[in-house]
Amino acid sequence: MSILVRNVSKRFGDFTALENVSLEVEGGSLTALLGPSGSGKSTLLRIIAGLEWPDAGEIVISGEDATALRPQRRNVGFVFQHYAAFKHMTVRENIAFGLKVRKRPKAEIRRRVDELLALVQLEAFGHRYPAQLSGGQRQRMALARALAPEPKVLLLDEPFGALDARVRAELREWLRRLHDEVHVTTIFVTHDQAEAMDVANQIAVMNHARIEQVGTPTELYDEPATEFVMSFVGEANLLGGKWVRPHELDLGHAPAEASVEALVERITLYGFDARVELTTSGGEPLTVQLTRERLRELELEQGQIVWVRAESDRVFVA
Amino acid sequence: MSRLLARIGLRSIMLFYLAAILVGPLAIVFWRTFEDGLGPAWAALTTPETINALKLTLIITVIAVPVNTVFGIVCALAIVRRRFPGKGLLNAFIDLPLALSPVVVGLSLFLLYGQAGWFGWLSDYGVQVLFALPSMVIATIFVSLPFVAREVVPTLREIGDEQEQAARTLGAGGWQTFWRITLPSIRWAVTYGVILTTARCLGEYGAVAVVSGRLQGQTETATLRVQERYEAFDLAGAYAISIMLALFAILVLVAMTVLRPREEAA
Numbered sequence: 001m002s003i004l005v006r007n008v009s010k011r012f013g014d015f016t017a018l019e020n021v022s023l024e025v026e027g028g029s030l031t032a033l034l035g036p037s038g039s040g041k042s043t044l045l046r047i048i049a050g051l052e053w054p055d056a057g058e059i060v061i062s063g064e065d066a067t068a069l070r071p072q073r074r075n076v077g078f079v080f081q082h083y084a085a086f087k088h089m090t091v092r093e094n095i096a097f098g099l100k101v102r103k104r105p106k107a108e109i110r111r112r113v114d115e116l117l118a119l120v121q122l123e124a125f126g127h128r129y130p131a132q133l134s135g136g137q138r139q140r141m142a143l144a145r146a147l148a149p150e151p152k153v154l155l156l157d158e159p160f161g162a163l164d165a166r167v168r169a170e171l172r173e174w175l176r177r178l179h180d181e182v183h184v185t186t187i188f189v190t191h192d193q194a195e196a197m198d199v200a201n202q203i204a205v206m207n208h209a210r211i212e213q214v215g216t217p218t219e220l221y222d223e224p225a226t227e228f229v230m231s232f233v234g235e236a237n238l239l240g241g242k243w244v245r246p247h248e249l250d251l252g253h254a255p256a257e258a259s260v261e262a263l264v265e266r267i268t269l270y271g272f273d274a275r276v277e278l279t280t281s282g283g284e285p286l287t288v289q290l291t292r293e294r295l296r297e298l299e300l301e302q303g304q305i306v307w308v309r310a311e312s313d314r315v316f317v318a
Numbered sequence: 319m320s321r322l323l324a325r326i327g328l329r330s331i332m333l334f335y336l337a338a339i340l341v342g343p344l345a346i347v348f349w350r351t352f353e354d355g356l357g358p359a360w361a362a363l364t365t366p367e368t369i370n371a372l373k374l375t376l377i378i379t380v381i382a383v384p385v386n387t388v389f390g391i392v393c394a395l396a397i398v399r400r401r402f403p404g405k406g407l408l409n410a411f412i413d414l415p416l417a418l419s420p421v422v423v424g425l426s427l428f429l430l431y432g433q434a435g436w437f438g439w440l441s442d443y444g445v446q447v448l449f450a451l452p453s454m455v456i457a458t459i460f461v462s463l464p465f466v467a468r469e470v471v472p473t474l475r476e477i478g479d480e481q482e483q484a485a486r487t488l489g490a491g492g493w494q495t496f497w498r499i500t501l502p503s504i505r506w507a508v509t510y511g512v513i514l515t516t517a518r519c520l521g522e523y524g525a526v527a528v529v530s531g532r533l534q535g536q537t538e539t540a541t542l543r544v545q546e547r548y549e550a551f552d553l554a555g556a557y558a559i560s561i562m563l564a565l566f567a568i569l570v571l572v573a574m575t576v577l578r579p580r581e582e583a584a
Contacts, residue, residue, distance in 0.1 A: 051483050071486040078487035084480035088502040097498070098488035142484075149489055 001027035001062045001152050001185040003048060008057030010043055017043040018054070019209040025187060025202070027062070030179045032196035033189045034233070035206030041189045042157055044206070048187065049155050050074045062152055077146030077184075081158040083138045085130035091141050092117070092126040098149035116144040119178070136167040140174075147182065156188035160195065172199050193233050197221075205229050221245075227316040237286050242313040246289035251276065251298055251306045259307040262286060264300060276300065278308065344564065351557040362547075362555035363562065367535045371543035372562055377451070378526075378539065379519040382458045386515050390466025391508065395500075397467070398474040415463045423460050424528025427453055431529075449531035454539070457525035462518040466511030473507035474500075509574055516570045520563055 003025040010018040018040045025031050033041040046052040048059055050071035059066045066074050086094050095116050099109045117123045120140040130138055139159060146154060159175070160168040176199050179186055190196050196203050197217040204214045205228070213225040217233075224230040230243045237244050239260065252259065262278040269275075274295045276288045286308060290298075300306070351359050362368065396402070397409055415423065431437050431447040440447055447453045481503065485495040501508075523541040530537040538546065540563055547555035 049487055051487070071483070072489045072491055074487075075489075076487055078484065080480050080484060082480065084484040086481055086484075086499060097485065097490070101485075101488065101490040101494050101498070145484075145488065 002060075003062075003153055003185060003187070004058075004060035005044065005048065006058040006060065008044070008047060008054045008059070010040075010047060010052065010054050016209045018047070021057070021209070021211055023204055023211060023214065025185060027185050028183050029185060029202055030176070030200050031187045031202045031204065032200035033187060033204050033206060034193060034196040035191065036232070037191055039206040040209045041191075041206045045155050045157055045187060045189050048153075049076050049078045051078070075149070075152045077149070077151035077154045079139070079142050079146050079154070079156040079159050081161045083130070083135075083142045083162075085138050085142060087130055090127050090129055091122060091133070094130065094141055095144045095148050097145060102149060112148060116148055119147075119181075120144040134167075135163050136171060139163065139171065143175075143178070147184070151184065154184045154186045156186070158189050158191070161190075168195075175199060197233070203233070205233060207232070224314070230314065230316065235287060235289075237284075239280070239284065239286060239308070239310060239313065240282070242310070242315055244310045244313040246275070246287045248311045248313070249286070249288040250294075250309050250311060251288060251290070251300070252309065253298070253306060255307050256309055259309040262306055262308050264302055264304045264306060267295070267300060267302060278306070280308065347557050347560050347564070350553065351561050354554070358554050359558040359561070362552070362558040365555075367538065368543055368555065368559060370535050371538045371540045371559070374451075374454075374538065375520060375540040375563075376566075378455055378458050378522075379516060381455050382462055382519045383512060383515050385459055386462055387466050387508065387512055389463070390468075390511055390515075391470060391501075391504075393467040394470035394474055394504075397471055399479060412464050412467050415461050420457075420461050420522065420524030420526075421528060424457055424525035427457055427460075427525070427529050448529055449533065449537055451537075453529040454526050454537065457529050458519050458522050461522055461525050462515045465514040465518065466508060469507040469511035469514070470504050473504050477503050513570060513574055517567050520566050 003023075005021060005023040005025075008018055008021045009016075021040070021044060023044075033044060035041045043052060047054050048061075050066070050069060050073075054067070057067075061074060061076070071078075086097065089097070092113050095113045096109050099112060104112075113126075114123075117126055120143060122137060122140060122144070125133060125137065125141075130141065133141065139162075143156075143159075156175075160171050163171065172195060175188075188199070197220075201216060202214065203217060203220055205212045205220065207228045213220060213229045215223075220229055220233045224233065224243075227243065230236050235246050237246065237249070239249075255261070261281040264276060264278055266277040267274060268277075269292070272292055274290045274292055276290060276295075278286045278288065280286060288308065298306075363372075393408065393412060397405065397412075428448065429435050431440065431453060433441075437447070445452075447456075481499050482495050485499045490498065521541060522539070523545075526539055527542060527545075530539070530542065532538055532542050532546070534546070540559055544556050544559045544563075547553075547559065
């Protein structure tokens, strides 16, 4: 159930959506396509689903060349940002759709729909219409509908983008658990790096129609390959032309080797961690992450002048 | 208080307008028809010429409405969902029947199918188009062409194509997607389009008047018959046929309302 994207390019008029993109997704993995809007991530997902045609390149789904296959022959499940619920059908009919068009026996359809309603916790809502559901429920219904025909791969296009923060966090957690249960190869598109880090076990970071880096969340955070990945995945500071993560900075009351003078602008506490926002004497904004203990040791206060020192930093060669 | 007055005032104006323009004339027609009881009205309706005229109008409507419904849906799908050269032209041409006077439509058909016209040779093979059912059907189709497409286009735009894409990824082919997803989503637009088309077909006068030749008992539709009776000073006959036309129209409206299933909260 692996997915292979090989040298795919796609243009819309003058706009290059994808430029020679290659990506390998292992069977059973949960992969995020992460990037700002216009980076080409949705286009890539839609090309894998067969909803767009690449100008060049190949799509291979579990060893089979799918480039010329129509979407209905690819056996993929697709979940849209705005649910794409069939408004004139009940929840049950929505979920049964993929099975009905495959002419499965009625009893089998009923059993499978019951199973999926339980899986997405919508047992009590089978006879409602989509308009009578909340956004989160609609998206769970859309997921059940996509899973019903037992697709080889599950593709989700900004699946939580239209939901409010609390529901989004809930569904995120739920998608991860679902993936542990169902084990279908899953790719989801997001522009939210926290969401990608939280849910995926592999992330492909996209920017300007290209893939910048593919790796686990830890790899991307600890060993970013490019300046873009450094700045887009996790927080990053630019200090004297070098990139450094907030937790890699330390503060002191006296100048030390290679330290920079800065003014404490704001101190915020987050659970065990503290974030200190500063402005260097050169006018650069900085964010430093400290433990509470360290904060207490330093007896830091707003308006103080301190010395910032990087414990490690990176330089990217363009 | 002033808002209440404004509302009452607005309502009165609206009701008065409707009464003066719509209900009044209709009521007079009804009253005149049954002025002398049911007998004369019934007698006027059951002459062979009138029965033939009503039958002809129904036949033309029954052919023209399905043809224009299919054409309208296909056109709307092409305009909203496809990209092709000449799309703007198609979009503009669909409205042509609304802009053209029906008499002009009739005349152009006359020129096209007449002895010297492009399709004049058809009569050499025994296909009688002018002064017969074919030209009347063509004229009616022409004048009632835009309604279904014009109703369906905005609805198709509004629903977008995500549901159709979802159906595709779930394994549905083109036909299945159309029957199970697209058509149910646009059914109300199609319904209203069909009502308007039917009304237009029943009421068509100008184009049919030109191409039919108005042969009594043969190519005379109900509206032509009304005019004929009126000119023959048979007002009771004219009124009776008018009532029948109005009843057909009301019947269509009622049928659509009854057929309309309980609308799910959308």
